[in-house]
Amino acid sequence: MVSTIDRKSELIHALEDIGCRVTGPRVEIIQEISTLEGSFTAEDINTRLPALGRATIFRTIKLLQDTQKLCKTVLFDGTVRYSLDTGFHHHHLICVKCGDIKEMRSMELERVLRVAAKKIPDQVVGHSLEIYRICSNCS
DSSP states (O other): OOOHHHHHHHHHHHHHHTTOOOOHHHHHHHHHHHHOOSOBOHHHHHHHOTTSOHHHHHHHHHHHHHTTOEEEEEOTTSOEEEEEOOSSOOEEEEETTTOOEEEEOOHHHHHHHHHHHHTSSSOOOOOOOEEEEOOTTTO
8 A cells, every 4th residue: 555645745746756846735636636545526625625626626636647757537427536646557437426436447448449459440549448437335
């Protein structure tokens, strides 16, 4: 398990690596994100940090996405949630009731997707897969 301090440090270094200034508000946002387990919305961060502007929160989240440290997932109802990225290619299992998001890695699924990509006449540059479910807590 990665500690909150390690997560915070990793996110700060990621911003520095893309040439971003690490401002006080960005550190506050990163601190908050580092303490969260599971997925969150930008509104969750806004609620937890009401003194910060919404635009600052959204811009910081976008920058963290650009560093590939945050994963953006669109739920079945169109709601956008974010989670810390593990750094490995993965897909998402999304609960349609509570919004819980779990990462899923499957070598078998990747093989199927590679075979499918060979049947596409154009150059495939990536893919995304979300599996919508009802989690064990909600069923």
